[in-house]
Amino acid sequence: MGNNTRETLVTNSYEDTIKLLTSKGKFFIDLGLDRTREVLSLLGNPQEKIKCIQIAGTNGKGSVAAILSAILTAAGFKTGLYTSPHIFDYTERIKIDDIDISKDDFTKYISLAIETAGSNEVHLTEFEILTVAMFKYFADNNVDIAILETGLGGRLDATNVVSKNMCSIITHIDLDHTERLGDTKDKIAYEKAGIIKPECPVITSEGYEAIKNRADELNSMFVLTTPYVEPAFFKSLSLKGLHQQENLALAIAAIRLLFKNIDDNTIIKGLMRVHHLCRFQYIKEKNLLIDGSHNPNGIKALAENLDIYFPDMKRRFIFGCLKTKDFRKMVDILFNFDRYEDNPPEIYFYQFDNEHACSAETLQDTCIYFSKKLNTIDEIEFSDDVLTVVCGSFYMLPHIIKKEWLN
Numbered sequence: 001m002g003n004n005t006r007e008t009l010v011t012n013s014y015e016d017t018i019k020l021l022t023s024k025g026k027f028f029i030d031l032g033l034d035r036t037r038e039v040l041s042l043l044g045n046p047q048e049k050i051k052c053i054q055i056a057g058t059n060g061k062g063s064v065a066a067i068l069s070a071i072l073t074a075a076g077f078k079t080g081l082y083t084s085p086h087i088f089d090y091t092e093r094i095k096i097d098d099i100d101i102s103k104d105d106f107t108k109y110i111s112l113a114i115e116t117a118g119s120n121e122v123h124l125t126e127f128e129i130l131t132v133a134m135f136k137y138f139a140d141n142n143v144d145i146a147i148l149e150t151g152l153g154g155r156l157d158a159t160n161v162v163s164k165n166m167c168s169i170i171t172h173i174d175l176d177h178t179e180r181l182g183d184t185k186d187k188i189a190y191e192k193a194g195i196i197k198p199e200c201p202v203i204t205s206e207g208y209e210a211i212k213n214r215a216d217e218l219n220s221m222f223v224l225t226t227p228y229v230e231p232a233f234f235k236s237l238s239l240k241g242l243h244q245q246e247n248l249a250l251a252i253a254a255i256r257l258l259f260k261n262i263d264d265n266t267i268i269k270g271l272m273r274v275h276h277l278c279r280f281q282y283i284k285e286k287n288l289l290i291d292g293s294h295n296p297n298g299i300k301a302l303a304e305n306l307d308i309y310f311p312d313m314k315r316r317f318i319f320g321c322l323k324t325k326d327f328r329k330m331v332d333i334l335f336n337f338d339r340y341e342d343n344p345p346e347i348y349f350y351q352f353d354n355e356h357a358c359s360a361e362t363l364q365d366t367c368i369y370f371s372k373k374l375n376t377i378d379e380i381e382f383s384d385d386v387l388t389v390v391c392g393s394f395y396m397l398p399h400i401i402k403k404e405w406l407n
Contacts, residue, residue, distance in 0.1 A: 014103040017110050018090060021126055031156035036128045039117045040161060043132070046139030047162050050080070050146045053254065054162070056154035056192040057171025059297050060247040063239060063276055064171055065149045067251040071270030072145055073097045075262045080138040080146035082159070084127070085394050087277050087292075088403050094134050096141055098275060109133035127151045131158040155194020166258055168195045168220075169250050170204040170211055174297040186210055196220050203253050205246050223257065225249045232264070236271040241280040242308055243301040278397055280305055283405050286382040290401060292394040294321065296329045302391055303334055313387045316346035318374055318400060321392040323358040330392065331366045340369070346386070347371035348379075352399040377401070 040047055053068060055061045062083050069081040079097055086092040094101040101109075113132040117124045124132065131151075138146050145166070150157040154170075170192050173185050189208035196202045196214045201221035204211055215222040227246040234245055248271075255262055278292045280302065289310070293302045306315065319334065321327045335347065349363040349371055360373040374380075377400050382388060390400055 014107050017107045020114060021090070021110055021129060031153065033156060033158070033161050035117075035122050035124055036131060036158045036161050038120070038122050039113065039124060039128075039132050040135060042116050042120060043112070043136055047135040049139045050135065050143060050162075052146045052148055052162050052165045053167055053169065053258075054148045054150065054154075054159065054165050054195045055169045055171065056150040056157070056195050057169075058174040058188065058295070059301070060171035060243070060250075061149050061169075063244060063247040063279060064169055064251050065147045066274050066276040067237070067239070067248060067271065068254060069095070069098060069147050070274040071251065071255055071262065071267055072147075072259070074270035074273065075259065075266050077144040078142065080134075080141075080143035082131075082134045082138075082146065083149045084130075084151050087394065088398050090130070092277070093130060094137060096138070096143060098273070101137060105137065106133075109137045112136065125158075128158045131161075135161075150192075150195065153188075153191040153194070155191050157195075160195055162197075164197045165195075165200050167200060167254055168197065168202040169254060170195070170202065170206075171247065171250060172297065173206060173208065174295065190214075201257060203250055203257070205250055223253060225253045230264075232268060233271060236268045238272055238274045239276055239279060240282065240309065241301065241305045243305065244280075277406060278394070278401075281406070282309075286405065287384055287387055288382060288401075288405070289387060289389045290397065290406075291389070291391045292397065293391050294325060294393050296326055296333055299330045299333045299391070302389075303336070303339070306387075306389065307339075310387050314343070314345070314385060316348070316380070316386050316388045318348045318350055318377075318380070318388065318390045319363065319392040320350035320352050320360075320396040320400075321358050321363075322354070322356045322395065323362070324356055325358075325393075327358050327363065327392075328366050331363060334391075335367055335369055337368060344369050348374035350374040350396065350400065352393070352396040354395055357393075357396070 055065050065083055069079050072079040081095040084093050091100040091106050110133045113129045148159045150159050173189050190210040193211045193214040198218040202215050203223040205225050207224055227249050229249050229252055278290045281290045291302050293299045349360040351357050351360045364371050
């Protein structure tokens with residue numbers, strides 16, 4: 001098999017599977033659908049045997065996916081959920097009824113995807129392997145509905161191999177991954193609109209022409225939401241943060257459109273059970289706030305929510321991010337002079353173990369306030385009178401926080 005010989009080796013453990021999967025290169029991206037379609041075809045096209053709701057957007061798509069999954073599970077549907085990235089384990093990305101795929105099943109299905117691709121000389125990226133495995137796992141387990149969060153963009157994202165869906169949802173759009181998706185919001189909206197399917201509705205909170213035009217071309221219902229939801233719903237939502245109101249409105253609009261028999265009590269039951277790691281997640285025992293905000297829009301939402309939920313508390317920040325992000329703008333937003341003129345926070349910058357991580361020294365040079373370089377979380381003394389905020393990148397979080405803190 002030439003260069004593909006290694007890919008066809010049978011893996012015997014979860015650890016071996018992860019090594020093989022990550023050897024592809026975590027940040028290796030090659031957008032396109034043909035490779036994923038070819039391997040799925042060899043596996044019997046499991047993606048066509050599943051009812052799907054697809055979600056794309058710059059910010060909020062993971063939260064919308066988690067909300068929908070919780071409501072549908074509460075309503076009695078066997079619900080698959082596919083999200084990215086993970087925080088601690090790859091198994092977090094693939095769930096049925098909010099239960100992570102087992103390590104044994106993960107090994108089985110990832111190995112199947114790798115071996116099928118390798119034996120047919122198809123080179124899949126890491127995300128494509130995960131996506132193939134997910135579709136096969138969901139189909140084999142007869143899920144009623146699969147909630148699919150796109151990995152990057154939409155039009156050429158591996159999840160977009162389905163030929164039809166129950167509906168598409170497009171969340172807030174902002175400038176991110178501009179080198180791949182375009183340098184304007186309109187260009188990015190065009191890429192997100194690629195998940196719209198013929199005669200399948202699309203629900204969005206922003207009226208971009210690219211989305212409306214694509215819906216018109218495909219004779220797809222276009223639904224524009226407002227950020228208003230019933231107060232009882234927002235109060236019941238376990239995810240905190242004012243920005244979640246817009247995400248919740250999108251999820252509720254999808255439920256109202258597609259599942260008219262789901263009553264308000266079931267919706268509330270589901271909202272109380274939404275679980276989405278490290279999204280404005282507060283750990284009371286340590287007075288610790290963890291947020292995976294990883295672009296300027298996410299950082300802006302974090303800063304606003306801190307002022308709403310913790311207006312008078314002294315703050316300590318631990319910040320680290322990828323150098324591929326607009327880290328200067330993120331730092332400017334987070335440590336805005338007008339906000340902290342009279343009471344500057346403690347600031348620590350952290351360079352996590354990733355070849356694309358921004359150096360602590362670079363971040364320090366960007367910040368107007370005095371800051372320190374953090375080497376380990378053990379340097380931090382958690383206390384009731386200082387709120388510690390960890391933010392900047394999902395990829396940083398497992399290097400800083402401990403899984404047992406979140407249980």
